[in-house]
Amino acid sequence: MKCNVSLQVIPNVPPEEVYAVVDKVIEMIKDAGVTHVVGPMETTMEGELRALLEIVARAQELCLEHGAGRVVSVVKIDYKAGGVTIDEKIEKYR
Amino acid sequence: MKCNVSLQVIPNVPPEEVYAVVDKVIEMIKDAGVTHVVGPMETTMEGELRALLEIVARAQELCLEHGAGRVVSVVKIDYKAGGVTIDEKIEKYR
Amino acid sequence: MKCNVSLQVIPNVPPEEVYAVVDKVIEMIKDAGVTHVVGPMETTMEGELRALLEIVARAQELCLEHGAGRVVSVVKIDYKAGGVTIDEKIEKYR
Amino acid sequence: MKCNVSLQVIPNVPPEEVYAVVDKVIEMIKDAGVTHVVGPMETTMEGELRALLEIVARAQELCLEHGAGRVVSVVKIDYKAGGVTIDEKIEKYR
Numbered sequence: 001m002k003c004n005v006s007l008q009v010i011p012n013v014p015p016e017e018v019y020a021v022v023d024k025v026i027e028m029i030k031d032a033g034v035t036h037v038v039g040p041m042e043t044t045m046e047g048e049l050r051a052l053l054e055i056v057a058r059a060q061e062l063c064l065e066h067g068a069g070r071v072v073s074v075v076k077i078d079y080k081a082g083g084v085t086i087d088e089k090i091e092k093y094r
Numbered sequence: 095m096k097c098n099v100s101l102q103v104i105p106n107v108p109p110e111e112v113y114a115v116v117d118k119v120i121e122m123i124k125d126a127g128v129t130h131v132v133g134p135m136e137t138t139m140e141g142e143l144r145a146l147l148e149i150v151a152r153a154q155e156l157c158l159e160h161g162a163g164r165v166v167s168v169v170k171i172d173y174k175a176g177g178v179t180i181d182e183k184i185e186k187y188r
Numbered sequence: 189m190k191c192n193v194s195l196q197v198i199p200n201v202p203p204e205e206v207y208a209v210v211d212k213v214i215e216m217i218k219d220a221g222v223t224h225v226v227g228p229m230e231t232t233m234e235g236e237l238r239a240l241l242e243i244v245a246r247a248q249e250l251c252l253e254h255g256a257g258r259v260v261s262v263v264k265i266d267y268k269a270g271g272v273t274i275d276e277k278i279e280k281y282r
Numbered sequence: 283m284k285c286n287v288s289l290q291v292i293p294n295v296p297p298e299e300v301y302a303v304v305d306k307v308i309e310m311i312k313d314a315g316v317t318h319v320v321g322p323m324e325t326t327m328e329g330e331l332r333a334l335l336e337i338v339a340r341a342q343e344l345c346l347e348h349g350a351g352r353v354v355s356v357v358k359i360d361y362k363a364g365g366v367t368i369d370e371k372i373e374k375y376r
Contacts, residue, residue, distance in 0.1 A: 003248075006135040008170065008354075010292050012300070015174075015351040019183070026187070038187035039133040040180040041100040041170050049248060053241045060191075060237060060267040069297040070272075072290075074170065074356055075263040076102065076135050079248040080109075084258075086134040089113070093120070093132035097342075102260075104198050106206070109257040143342060147335045154285070154331060154361040163203040164366075166196075168262055169357035173342040178352075194323040196358065203362075207371070214375070226375035227321040228368040229288040229358050264290065264323050264356065268297075274322040277301070281308070281320035 002085060004078040005052040008042040009059055011068035021066045025059045037086055042074065046086045049079065096179060098172040099146040102136040103153055105162035115160045119153045131180055136168065140180045143173065190273060192266040193240040196230040197247055199256035209254045213247045225274055230262065234274045237267065284367060286360040287334040290324040291341055293350035303348045307341045319368055324356065328368045331361065 007029075011021040026043055029036050032055055035046040045052050056075055063071035078084050101123075105115040120137055123130050126149055129140040139146050150169055157165035172178050195217075199209040214231055217224050220243055223234040233240050244263055251259035266272050289311075293303040308325055311318050314337055317328040327334050338357055345353035360366050 004134055006133075010354050012294070012297055015294055018294070018352075037134055038184055039100075039136070040098055040131055040138040040183045041136065041172060042133070044134045049245050050242075053245055054238075056265075057237050057241055060265060064267070064269055070266070070268040070300075072292050073265040073267070075265065076168065077244075077248060077261040077263065078135060078258070079252070079261070080258040081252055089134045090132055104260045106200070106203050109200050112200070112258075143339050144336075147339055148332075150359075151331050151335055154359060158361070158363055164206070164360070164362040166198050166260075167359040167361070169359065171338075171342060171355040171357065172352070173346070173355070174352040175346055192322055194321075225322055226372055227288075227324070228286055228319055228326045228371045229324065229360060230321070232322045262358065266323060277322045278320055 001048065002046055002083040003049050004044055004046055004084055004086060005056065006042040006044040006076045007056055007059060008074040009063055010072045011063040012070040013068050017067065021063055021068060024062055024066050028058060028062055029055060035086065044086060096140055096177040097143050098138055098140055098178055098180060099150065100136040100138040100170045101150055101153060102168040103157055104166045105157040106164040107162045111161065115157055115162060118156055118160050122152060122156055123149060129180065138180060190234055190271040191237050192232055192234055192272055192274060193244065194230040194232040194264045195244055195247060196262040197251055198260045199251040200258040201256045205255065209251055209256060212250055212254050216246065216250055217243060223274065232274060284328055284365040285331050286326055286328055286366055286368060287338065288324040288326040288358045289338055289341060290356040291345055292354045293345040294352040295350050299349065303345055303350060306344055306348050310340060310344055311337060317368065326368060
């Protein structure tokens with residue numbers, strides 16, 4: 001069953017290094033092969049809940065591996081009987 | 095000074111009416127004339143902080159006016175000395 | 189390594205049933221035996237990241253099992269090299 | 283009409299300075315005289331929507347005044363016809 005999970009990572013690194021760390025996380029999501037949309041404040045993924053939460057967990061570790069002493073993340077889950085897709089929500093706004 | 099404010103409204107209405115209420119909020123944001131990007135889990139706006147928070151306040155009222163007995167909203171603010179734009183964050187991913 | 193994960197579930201059920209479903213989730217967290225603090229907008233847990241995310245996943249299913257056709261959740265993660273505890277953040281405010 | 287607004291500020295300052303900046307925000311909320319509860323990941327306030335959003339706006343400025351080059355904030359609003367109080371949600375868990 002497909003759900004939507006959005007992830008915003010806020011790594012504690014000097015201001016000028018924030019985007020570089022965020023890019024590493026987006027690259028990892030891309031490499032994971034899941035359907036996703038990159039937005040200005042979060043990246044939304046579509047897939048099976050536990051698989052997406054494992055990507056979320058991996059993202060925390062990745063931020064520490066790339067120099068953050070700490071990372072705060074905001075994760076939003078949209079979970080619906082029968083599944084939910086990214087397209088049903090934004091197709092008309094593209 | 096420009097900042098980014100993203101807004102997700104979660105109106106308590108029957109499941110089949112959720113998107114209709116969300117659309118009303120997006121329409122109001124559009125009518126407000128602020129730069130914005132509609133995403134699958136939130137709409138991100140760019141502009142002056144207090145003007146954007148007034149739009150956020152108005153969105154709560156709008157949900158009640160359109161049948162929700164209750165609405166929970168998630169708002170994220172990205173505020174930076176010198177300002178922050180949507181483009182500096184997602185241009186390369188478009 | 190201990191981290192903090194906060195969870196807010198917003199089940200799509202009639203307004204008068206919202207608290208009952210949220211209570212089921214809090215009960216499940218309690219039964220899981222993890223250190224946690226119940227707040228007005230979220231419950232914060234302390235423990236190992238993947239174990240807490242499994243509780244988050246289980247909470248989504250629980251909401252559907254208790255009558256929600258859909259549930260939106262907001263999850264916040266505070267992840268720090270060396271670990272982070274709930275006490276170091278709120279002890280002085282208790 | 284009373285609503286609930288929770289605020290988490292994530293100031294971009296060196297790790298060892300994060301709590302000091304967060305404390306300044308909590309102090310400002312206290313000085314504002316609104317009913318509030320300090321939690322491990324956010325402070326929840328109870329009051330009139332626009333008054334609370336002005337506190338949220340002020341918090342962003344305060345973080346910059348205390349050394350943050352950037353601050354990301356997560357704000358959650360619980361807005362209900364007839365009003366909503368902190369007590370109706372957590373009294374039984376205190």
